[in-house]
Amino acid sequence: MSGTDHHDHGRGAVPHRHPPQPDLEDGPYTDYMAMTEAVAGLLIKKKIITAGELRRMVEIIDSKSPAAGAKLIARAWVDKEFKKRLLKDVNAAAAEFDIDAGPIPIRCLENTVKVHNVIVCTLCSCYPRLLIGLPPDWYKSRAYRSRTIREPRAVLKEFGTEIADDVEVRVHDSTADLRYMVLPMRPKGTDGMGEKALAKLVTRDSMIGVTRLEDR
Amino acid sequence: MTARFAVGDQVRVREAYPPGHVRTPYTIRGKEGQVTRVIGAFANPEELAYGRKGLPKRSLYWVQFPQTELWPDYTGGEDDSAVVDVYEHWLEPVAARKRK
Numbered sequence: 001m002s003g004t005d006h007h008d009h010g011r012g013a014v015p016h017r018h019p020p021q022p023d024l025e026d027g028p029y030t031d032y033m034a035m036t037e038a039v040a041g042l043l044i045k046k047k048i049i050t051a052g053e054l055r056r057m058v059e060i061i062d063s064k065s066p067a068a069g070a071k072l073i074a075r076a077w078v079d080k081e082f083k084k085r086l087l088k089d090v091n092a093a094a095a096e097f098d099i100d101a102g103p104i105p106i107r108c109l110e111n112t113v114k115v116h117n118v119i120v121c122t123l124c125s126c127y128p129r130l131l132i133g134l135p136p137d138w139y140k141s142r143a144y145r146s147r148t149i150r151e152p153r154a155v156l157k158e159f160g161t162e163i164a165d166d167v168e169v170r171v172h173d174s175t176a177d178l179r180y181m182v183l184p185m186r187p188k189g190t191d192g193m194g195e196k197a198l199a200k201l202v203t204r205d206s207m208i209g210v211t212r213l214e215d216r
Numbered sequence: 217m218t219a220r221f222a223v224g225d226q227v228r229v230r231e232a233y234p235p236g237h238v239r240t241p242y243t244i245r246g247k248e249g250q251v252t253r254v255i256g257a258f259a260n261p262e263e264l265a266y267g268r269k270g271l272p273k274r275s276l277y278w279v280q281f282p283q284t285e286l287w288p289d290y291t292g293g294e295d296d297s298a299v300v301d302v303y304e305h306w307l308e309p310v311a312a313r314k315r316k
Contacts, residue, residue: 122241149243152283153292168295171283175239176276176301177258 069132070202074195077186102130110183118209120148121174128179159210182209189216219275225251227307237265240306249281275304
């Protein structure tokens with residue numbers, strides 16, 4: 001479509017203009033893009049993986065969503081024993097739901113009335129992808145990564161999250177071999193709700209810790 | 217392998233700036249914190265990054281730092297903290313301080 005900004009959409013449609021939008025290839029071609037393509041090409045050429053396997057892996061990662069993490073959170077809210085297991089070992093707790101959280105250990109951080117946890121990876125963009133999907137772009141931004149460790153309350157405020165002064169804001173920097181997810185506090189006014197309905201209340205951002213779930 | 221530090225130990229992050237792939241953020245180098253969890257032993261990422269095996273494995277810890285230790289001009293809550301995953305070879309013992 002690029003380059004043809006004056007067109008119509010077929011029979012009967014009125015010809016019109018779209019503002020030109022850059023194609024994927026119109027951005028700068030970086031060294032990292034070149035390296036990624038070179039390594040993928042070599043792995044396939046040397047028959048270490050096939051193009052189909054590579055495509056399938058991308059498809060699997062793209063198919064992950066926060067819904068899997070939300071299921072675990074909702075179960076933890078209604079089942080104290082499960083909550084203990086979740087806080088001990090997220091991957092094992094996920095396996096109870098037949099959810100494969102991947103080989104990297106994930107730890108769950110519980111938000112309470114006294115402690116509000118928020119996750120960042122200051123060095124890169126570590127994130128529990130296999131459990132809650134791909135990270136949002138802002139999570140990978142230099143601003144979020146540098147400011148969350150330096151002025152977490154200001155960052156939280158920009159997400160609409162105001163934490164009282166007597167609550168500890170605890171930033172977890174995911175620098176090494178673990179990934180993290182936050183167990184948000186169960187919203188007030190949800191006492192009669194079942195697990196499935198509760199899971200729908202759990203958002204991605206609440207599992208990163210940049211927001212709390214609103215009381216109902 | 218045996219972990220050198222235990223939960224509750226006061227530790228200081230080495231103030232060193234070696235070249236290469238290092239997973240210790242600049243913000244905590246030279247700073248004091250407390251071990252809050254002994255996570256386990258992992259292959260050393262500083263070796264893995266260059267195609268080596270990363271052995272011997274290194275113990276990994278949660279080290280909790282008061283934000284005021286990391287940033288003397290920190291203006292958030294008094295109890296605010298940062299928890300960072302740090303490998304054992306980056307940590308030095310310091311004499312136990314009175315807990316507040």
